[in-house]
Amino acid sequence: MTHGQFPYIRGRRLRASGAIRDMVAEHNLKPADFIAPVFVMEGENEKVEIPSMPDYYRYTLDLLLEEVQELKNVGIRSLVIFAKVPKNKKDNKGTEALNSEGLMQRAVRAIKEQFPEMLVMTDIAMDPYSSYGHDGIVEDGKILNDESVEVLTKMAVSHAEAGADMVAPSDMMDGRIGSMRQALDEQGFNHTGIMAYSAKYASAYYGPFRDALDSAPGFGDKKTYQMDPANVQEAIKEAQLDEQEGADIVMVKPGLPYMDVIRAVKENVSVPVSVYNVSGEYAMLKAAAEKGWLDEEQVMVETLVGFKRAGADLIATYFAKAASKILKNKL
Numbered sequence: 111m112t113h114g115q116f117p118y119i120r121g122r123r124l125r126a127s128g129a130i131r132d133m134v135a136e137h138n139l140k141p142a143d144f145i146a147p148v149f150v151m152e153g154e155n156e157k158v159e160i161p162s163m164p165d166y167y168r169y170t171l172d173l174l175l176e177e178v179q180e181l182k183n184v185g186i187r188s189l190v191i192f193a194k195v196p197k198n199k200k201d202n203k204g205t206e207a208l209n210s211e212g213l214m215q216r217a218v219r220a221i222k223e224q225f226p227e228m229l230v231m232t233d234i235a236m237d238p239y240s241s242y243g244h245d246g247i248v249e250d251g252k253i254l255n256d257e258s259v260e261v262l263t264k265m266a267v268s269h270a271e272a273g274a275d276m277v278a279p280s281d282m283m284d285g286r287i288g289s290m291r292q293a294l295d296e297q298g299f300n301h302t303g304i305m306a307y308s309a310k311y312a313s314a315y316y317g318p319f320r321d322a323l324d325s326a327p328g329f330g331d332k333k334t335y336q337m338d339p340a341n342v343q344e345a346i347k348e349a350q351l352d353e354q355e356g357a358d359i360v361m362v363k364p365g366l367p368y369m370d371v372i373r374a375v376k377e378n379v380s381v382p383v384s385v386y387n388v389s390g391e392y393a394m395l396k397a398a399a400e401k402g403w404l405d406e407e408q409v410m411v412e413t414l415v416g417f418k419r420a421g422a423d424l425i426a427t428y429f430a431k432a433a434s435k436i437l438k439n440k441l
């Protein structure tokens with residue numbers, strides 16, 4: 111057999127057309143991969159754009175239901191709800207978080223009633239309810255662990271009662287997954303799942319989100335509970351612990367600066383891995399696109415497929431709707 115001219119192995123043959131590229135693509139994005147974060151606030155018939163998150167809104171519940179319809183129309187099957195709590199309802203113990211008539215609980219009920227097939231997740235953390243903007247009860251400038259886990263566990267049960275399909279604890283207190291799993295099971299919610307924010311870093315990329323919910327810490331930072339950006343081995347430990355405690359899905363957060371963490375976690379757990387493409391990542395791309403410095407659609411899709419390549423099975427992203435529209439038009 112004679113070979114043609116060097117080089118006889120040519121990688122470019124598999125890149126020659128859209129048809130062949132799509133055929134050999136190792137990873138594919140689909141709207142069902144996405145969890146769309148939604149922000150709800152009190153009131154009616156109002157939506158407010160979040161200044162540091164262009165094109166992203168906080169909705170009153172009536173308008174949120176219309177938005178959920180739009181998400182559904184582009185093929186999105188899952189969302190995670192965040193509630194903006196009025197200042198006068200915040201206290202150190204996050205009391206309002208347990209109110210069965212609270213905004214979060216009402217939002218879950220309304221969405222599940224109108225869209226029973228939508229997979230509804232709720233964020234479990236005290237910061238939007240805390241007068242200190244922390245994810246736990248504060249005493250002498252410290253964040254108490256076990257006392258906070260008690261509140262967080264009740265919060266998970268309250269969301270399950272409202273009809274949440276999964277609860278998503280984002281607080282990083284020790285032992286909360288086991289505590290929630292036990293309480294959910296004891297109270298008849300053994301079908302309610304837990305998506306654990308397992309490797310959640312103390313990140314400056316959450317800034318725009320805290321604008322959206324008015325939930326920035328009133329003093330100090332979150333470094334005594336959220337993880338140090340320098341660590342990856344610790345992420346594996348946290349994810350494995352959460353898996354052992356009963357998490358159905360584990361999460362790495364933020365996304366882009368932690369691609370290696372997604373891969374490491376993926377290789378060390380047997381539950382699905384999700385990633386949270388956080389508010390600051392959204393804001394960076396939006397700002398660069400507004401200036402005409404980056405192509406928003408292309409960078410968005412490149413980023414999202416990058417998460418899947420890194421090992422993420424699902425992606426929480428503020429680009430869920432925009433990306434789903436692009437994917438839909440491609441088919």
Ligand code: PBG
Binds near residue numbers: 237387388389390
């Ligand atoms: C609540 C919570 C935060 C985010 C999700 N849940 C903020 C924080 O921990 O300070 C951040 C999401 C984002 O930035 O998009 N604990």
